[in-house]
Amino acid sequence: MNSNPPHAKVSRTTEPPLSRCRERTPGDGRPGALEGRSGAVAGPGPSADSRVPPAGKAQQGLKEQYRLGSLLGRGGFGSVFAATRLSDGAPVAIKRVPRERVRHWGELPDGTSAPLEIVLLAKVSTGFPGVVQLLEWLELPNDVLMVLERPERCQDLQRFIRARGFLPEEVARELFRQVLEAVRHCTNCGVLHRDIKPENILVDLATGQAKLIDFGCGTYLQDTAYTHFAGTRSYSPPEWTHFGWYYGRPATIWSLGILLHQMVCGEHPFSRGQNISWDHQLSLPQGLSQECQDLIRRCLSMLDLDRPSLEELLCHPWMQDIHLP
Known part of the structure; x- marks a missing residue:
């Protein structure tokens, strides 16, 4: 199969290699001498x-x-x-x-x-x-x-979800809207975060405000394809896994689809280490509204061109709490 993107030529000089970002683990340590x-x-x-x-x-x-x-x-x-x-x-x-x-x-x-x-x-x-x-x-x-x-009383979204098992759709909707608006802000500033996941979203427990944190895997937003990966592997889109390239915007939408699934289902949609096939069928709980299921499936479209834009996500019926016919 042709490994080049279907709608643009890969530029292998668009970005220097970036190291993979490792996930946080508990530990200790102290800053060194504070001078400089x-x-x-x-x-x-x-x-x-x-x-x-x-x-x-x-x-x-x-x-x-x-x-x-x-x-x-x-x-x-x-x-x-x-x-x-x-x-x-x-x-x-x-x-x-x-x-x-x-x-x-x-x-x-x-x-x-x-x-x-x-x-x-x-x-x-x-x-x-x-x-x-x-x-x-x-x-x-x-x-x-x-x-x-740093908010006075806060919890990362991973722990916020785990404490509840999963989030009711109305709670998930409000938090997800805030994340979408934060990502749109970054995009408007020319920044690609590249590591959107529950651990990198802080929830202010007093106000309900969500904050996107940790730009250590980030880079400048570009319209051409990226040919080096930075972020968390289990959130990488299938075009990276299969072909070794990805575009910033649709790769972000893929990770947002995983994030929303984790919010409303309490778990990652794909097993750890699973190589997602092109004909995979995403199984979603029957208890989810059709609007929510539709939004998750659209974000997790195998073809990057089939994924919605940020604006389309914000206008989706589920985001507006409008029920599909």
Whole structure:
């Protein structure tokens, strides 16, 4: 079978190779010496300071500004710690990434060189509530630190679903709408997240606000095909598995279909390690509304051209709570 995309020529120079992102695992550890270059990105509350502190005072400034708390997660990307901003008591998260694990760098609007994850976060940190905001970052001799907003009472969507078994359609609809709007915001900012899954969505338990987090697998959005994979394998689309290429937008829709299935069914639609065949039949619970089943099946269309766009998803009858005839 021809391994090239059916509707465009694969450009094998469109993107440098990106390492696979590993999932978070519990663990411990502490950030190293807090000294080095620093920068800030303006954003909403907890509000960021748009001034860039002098490089020599980065260590002193960080220790004066934040009190480090418990470990939130650890994996191939590094570690994330809860912390408190001392000036106003606002909760934040501090993500520590060893410099040796930073594979790609980009450029901020002011010309500063920064890890690509920070460049992408700066693009989407425009005050949109559905995407985690980057408040500040520090470049240290051995590590890069990112200071991110953190809701006071929050839970990732994976744990949120597990605690309930599955989500009623009305709850899933509201959360899924927020995720779609967050993805649309990223797309409008020229950013492709590439690792949409329940673990990368935070739910504010006080407000019900969903936030897309962890842009460590992200890249610039492009119209040509990607020929290198970054993200979680079990969320990769069949065109990548079978042919070794994918387009950003339809690959995102595929992962959103898996996400919605996990919300309303409580489990991943495909067995771990299963090689999805072109004639596979997706089995959905009878208890699901026809509208919800239709939306999941459309997102999980084997042909990427058959998948809906983000706008079409937002206008789907299930998203509007309209029943199909």
